Amino acid sequence: MEIIHVSAECYPVAKAGGLGDVVGALPKYQNQAGHIAKVVMPMYRTKFLFDNTWEVVHKSGTFLGHRWFDYTIIKEKTNKLGFDLYLVDIPGLLDREKIYSYDDDVERFTAFQIAVVDWISVWRHRPDAIHVHDYHTSFIPFMMQHCFAYRHLSRVPVVLTIHNAQYQGWMGWDRSNYIPAWDAWSGGLLGWNGVINPLAAGIKCAWKVTTVSPNYLNELRYNSNGLEALIEFERGKCIGILNGIDTKVWDPATDSYLDSHFDIKTLEKGKAANKKLLCDTFKLDVDKPLIIFIGRLVGEKAAELLPGAIGDSLYHIGTKMNFLVLGNGEWWIESQLESMKSVWMGFYNSKIGYNEQLSHQMYAGADFLLMPSRVEPCGLNQMYAMRYGTIPIVRSTGGLKDTVIDCEEPGGYGVVFNDLSVGDITNAIYRALKLQDKPGKMNELKKKIMALDFSWDKSAEEYIGVYESLQSK
Numbered sequence: 001m002e003i004i005h006v007s008a009e010c011y012p013v014a015k016a017g018g019l020g021d022v023v024g025a026l027p028k029y030q031n032q033a034g035h036i037a038k039v040v041m042p043m044y045r046t047k048f049l050f051d052n053t054w055e056v057v058h059k060s061g062t063f064l065g066h067r068w069f070d071y072t073i074i075k076e077k078t079n080k081l082g083f084d085l086y087l088v089d090i091p092g093l094l095d096r097e098k099i100y101s102y103d104d105d106v107e108r109f110t111a112f113q114i115a116v117v118d119w120i121s122v123w124r125h126r127p128d129a130i131h132v133h134d135y136h137t138s139f140i141p142f143m144m145q146h147c148f149a150y151r152h153l154s155r156v157p158v159v160l161t162i163h164n165a166q167y168q169g170w171m172g173w174d175r176s177n178y179i180p181a182w183d184a185w186s187g188g189l190l191g192w193n194g195v196i197n198p199l200a201a202g203i204k205c206a207w208k209v210t211t212v213s214p215n216y217l218n219e220l221r222y223n224s225n226g227l228e229a230l231i232e233f234e235r236g237k238c239i240g241i242l243n244g245i246d247t248k249v250w251d252p253a254t255d256s257y258l259d260s261h262f263d264i265k266t267l268e269k270g271k272a273a274n275k276k277l278l279c280d281t282f283k284l285d286v287d288k289p290l291i292i293f294i295g296r297l298v299g300e301k302a303a304e305l306l307p308g309a310i311g312d313s314l315y316h317i318g319t320k321m322n323f324l325v326l327g328n329g330e331w332w333i334e335s336q337l338e339s340m341k342s343v344w345m346g347f348y349n350s351k352i353g354y355n356e357q358l359s360h361q362m363y364a365g366a367d368f369l370l371m372p373s374r375v376e377p378c379g380l381n382q383m384y385a386m387r388y389g390t391i392p393i394v395r396s397t398g399g400l401k402d403t404v405i406d407c408e409e410p411g412g413y414g415v416v417f418n419d420l421s422v423g424d425i426t427n428a429i430y431r432a433l434k435l436q437d438k439p440g441k442m443n444e445l446k447k448k449i450m451a452l453d454f455s456w457d458k459s460a461e462e463y464i465g466v467y468e469s470l471q472s473k
């Protein structure tokens with residue numbers, strides 16, 4: 001099958017979070033399984049662009065509302081990522097360093113989607129499926145079915161994957177003219193609760209909607225930032241498919257970001273060397289268990305509870321452990337985390353910012369990973385942590401519930417808690433530290449989690465099953 005993934009992120013070209021990881025891995029696994037999966041994304045000005053060689057495959061132009069824009073599609077020449085990678089250049093809109101957070105993001109991502117559909121509309125063949133990811137690309141099924149210029153694509157199946165329903169891309173109806181001329185009778189498909197809602201439009205118009213874990217799909221029915229009724233209504237075409245991880249990129253035995261490599265057999269020595277490097281760098285005590293947090297510092301990740309939970313743990317449980325936080329996001333959470341450094345010097349440290357290498361080093365060197373998420377559609381961090389022998393402490397929500405079993409349950413290997421408060425997180429940390437009281441228990445658990453299989457093989461096939469189910473329709 002030929003599958004075209006359209007996304008705002010793809011690792012290692014441009015990544016802000018888990019979406020980039022998934023789109024950088026899933027197509028590779030689909031290709032390995034004998035399919036032809038390709039990725040189309042915006043041409044940001046990132047290092048990957050300048051380090052690689054490209055050929056121009058298409059040039060054209062069209063309108064965003066009244067504004068004409070030229071676009072160029074370029075293709076990476078060497079199949080470096082294990083799939084064909086196409087970048088869409090739109091001067092003045094996409095030629096920026098960052099992925100998101102510009103005032104004109106609505107214009108940027110709407111123009112990107114128009115360019116993609118405009119390009120596919122002149123192909124001499126039809127792909128078997130278009131797979132769009134999150135709200136930045138979820139106007140595409142609407143455009144293929146209801147824009148006059150592109151209606152000849154209406155028989156091409158479109159699958160929408162929701163990686164995160166918190167972000168929906170809301171925009172006012174005053175911008176409805178951005179979408180190329182559409183059948184006015186279909187206008188209702190664009191809106192939800194009085195505004196244009198790209199994610200809602202995608203859910204209504206995609207042939208199938210997938211979420212990144214089965215449990216997250218259930219949760220969306222009662223907690224989806226305003227889309228609950230829509231999810232319930234469209235339930236029949238929704239399916240939850242658990243994300244995998246790219247076990248070639250995330251392999252402690254070969255990870256190019258690590259100085260000391262290890263596998264299950266050399267786990268103790270290897271993790272100790274990685275931990276020492278981290279503790280030396282961040283002035284922490286290598287003899288104490290190291291608990292880390294990596295992620296966006298936002299409410300979804302319950303990051304605002306971290307200062308309280310870390311402070312309470314060190315105060316009430318005692319200074320028996322060390323904490324290290326890597327993340328960026330809300331300025332007030334960043335500044336609280338920074339100001340705690342002087343209070344808990346030697347027991348706590350943080351690095352504010354985005355740092356891919358440090359994240360790998362932290363997964364490799366830590367004893368525990370804390371993920372108290374308020375909302376977690378799937379979560380990749382807990383799977384990376386386990387692959388690197390780091391025990392997850394997670395709240396039972398979304399994909400965390402699908403991937404971590406509490407060590408007190410039969411076959412369990414992590415620490416799972418249910419309610420979200422500083423007290424509950426502190427108690428989970430207390431339970432995690434108790435694991436050390438039983439001699440050998442920590443190593444036994446670390447070996448067990450390293451052996452778990454979270455690779456993409458099974459889920460990549462499940463997606464193929466979804467595309468296949470749409471072929472006869």
Ligand SMILES: Nc1ncnc2c1ncn2[C@@H]1O[C@H](COP(=O)(O)OP(=O)(O)O[C@H]2O[C@H](CO)[C@@H](O)[C@H](O)[C@H]2O)[C@@H](O)[C@H]1O
Pocket residue numbers: 016017018019021022163164212243294295296326327328353354355356359376377378379380381399
């Ligand atoms: N400051 C930092 N420095 C370095 N690396 C950092 C970092 N902050 C985050 N990362 C990295 O970004 C990724 C985060 O992935 P997640 O899946 O946990 O969350 P995210 O909310 O971005 O993804 C959304 O999409 C994914 C994919 O579907 C879902 O798993 C998830 O639940 C959903 O919220 C990991 O690779 C992590 O190491």
